[in-house]
Every structure is written in structure tokens, then in C-alpha cells.
Amino acid sequence: MHSQLIEHIIAISERFRISIRSAINANELGIGAMHVRSLAVIAQSDACTANHIVNVLARDKAQVARIVKELLAADLIEKCAHPEDKRSQILSVKAEGQTLMAQFHAAKVEIYNQMTQGLSGSQLRDFEHIAQCIADNLLAELNKD
């Protein structure tokens, strides 16, 4: 097993993070890549809670709590009471957050186009499918305790 598979995967995710940060930094805000990823989760889910972000991004809840606090401080999101659970609050994206999301998606498309150069649609479909399979396998392993 001299496979460099993992090294390629690590390289891809780091370069992606760098690209996102520079795309966002160009738009100046005191937030990082994790904030953007969390914001994207909030935007995608309806009735998103902090705990939902924890599950989707597989992050520590302490880390998420701080990210949410900072997104609120930056006025990118707002929170309102959860109708069925007083411990929890529902997060939603505000106007400025929507703008940032649009920039994020544009950056993502650009990066996606860059990284998929020379690859066919069927290659990419296969790749995504296998990537999901691997991610699921590892998740199952982590949840074994």
C-alpha cells in the first residue's frame, strides 16, 4: 500500500480552504473559512440550530457555539426562539449573510471549475460517489466509539 490517496485528499481540502479564505478575505470580514462553511449550513437548512451545524460539519459544539456567536456579532445571521425547545434557537441568514453566501458560491464555482479541468462528467460523478462512500465509511468508524 504505497497509495498517495490520502495525501491527495488532504492537499485538495487545504487548497480549497486557502482559496475560499482568499475569496472571502478579498471581501474583508473578520471571519474565516469555518464561519463561511457554517453559514452555508445555516443557509441550506430550514430551521437550523447550532446542534444541526455540529452534526453536519462534525465539529465540536464548543467550536460551533463560538462561530455562531461571531456570525451573530458580524450581523450575518440572526436567531429566534425555537417554538418547541426553549434550550435551542433557530438560526437564519440575514441580508449581509446572503450577500456573503452569493460570493461564496461564486468562489466555489470558480474553484470547482479549476479543479475539475480535464475531467469528464462521468469521472466526476464516479469520484463524488466514491468520496461519499469513503466519508461514510470513516464516519461509521468514528461513531463506533
Next chain:
Amino acid sequence: MHSQLIEHIIAISERFRISIRSAINANELGIGAMHVRSLAVIAQSDACTANHIVNVLARDKAQVARIVKELLAADLIEKCAHPEDKRSQILSVKAEGQTLMAQFHAAKVEIYNQMTQGLSGSQLRDFEHIAQCIADNLLAELNKD
């Protein structure tokens, strides 16, 4: 483009890092995943310099300098003068480092087996090839300045 490709990639690399760290932590040393990856680079290259690690792992040279310092302090590697460049030193893995590398490889094989469950050899070959292609595309983009 609603592809979750990037999210899968990020998930895989994070779970890998976690797995490596817990495999190493089990073996108790004051070092992290980056130290292990750097050590692996040193082990793989003959006449490895700090700069070589910088290039292979695409890390900041300041970060590498500190990792090397810590690997030296932990007695996992040693350095000797570079015969053709007085600025530079050649790094090599010491006995304890070799032991750690063996543990690392064992952990890597285990993780690799976990993550590839249910995938065929040809799927993995394709996947690795495409991953390398994507990594190269992104690298070319970063080097454009």
C-alpha cells in the same frame, strides 16, 4: 452545481487526521499529526531538508522550522551538515522515529482498509487518479500568483 464533493473531501481529510492523531496519541508523545506527516516525508526522501518538507507538504517554512525543531527535541530525527550548502541541514530518522513510522504505517493501513470498504480495486485506482488530477489542478492555480 449542488455538488457536495468538496464537503466529502474535507470530511475525509479531517477524519483521517483524527484517526492518525488517536493512533499516535495511543503511543503517547508530545507531537501532532503534522509532525507525523513531516516525519514520513523525511523517512521517504533521501537527503531530506527542511525546504523539501516545505515543498512536499506545501506548508509555510516557519511552520516546518518549528516542527523540525520539535522532532529533533523529541529525538525522533537527527540533522547533519549538508555537504553542498552550509545554510541547509540534512534530516534523517532516528531509531525512535523509525518505530513511530512503523506505527504510523500500521495505522494508515487500518484506516485505509476502513475507508475503502465496499469499493473495488478499479474504483480506488480511478479515484486516486482523479484525486491526483484535482490536486494538481489546484496546485497549478495556487502557483499562478
Next chain:
DNA sequence: GGAAATTTGTTGATATAATCAACTAAAATA
């Protein structure tokens, strides 16, 4: 040969990301 530019590595300061443990309050369960 020598000045200028580049490369290699070090250090300081700081930012970002992740981890762990203790804790509160609400909710679910038994």
C-alpha cells in the same frame, strides 16, 4: 570578482481552528 537578487532557515507575533472539561437549563424517559 563583486554587487544584487534569490534561497534556506530562524524567530516573534498573531490568527485560526480544534479539543476537553465543567456547567446550566430544558427536555425526554423511565
Next chain:
DNA sequence: TATTTTAGTTGATTATATCAACAAATTTCC
């Protein structure tokens, strides 16, 4: 109702990454 679980917060700490300034050796170019 008593116990356990869940959602979130906070404090403390570690790990990882970034940027700028610097020294010393090497290379480039005239």
C-alpha cells in the same frame, strides 16, 4: 417525580497556520 439525555455556553488549553522581519549562504548577472 427522579434520572438521564440533550442543547448550548464558557474557560482553558493545544494544534495548526500565517505573516513579516531577519541572517547567512548561494546564485545570478554584469
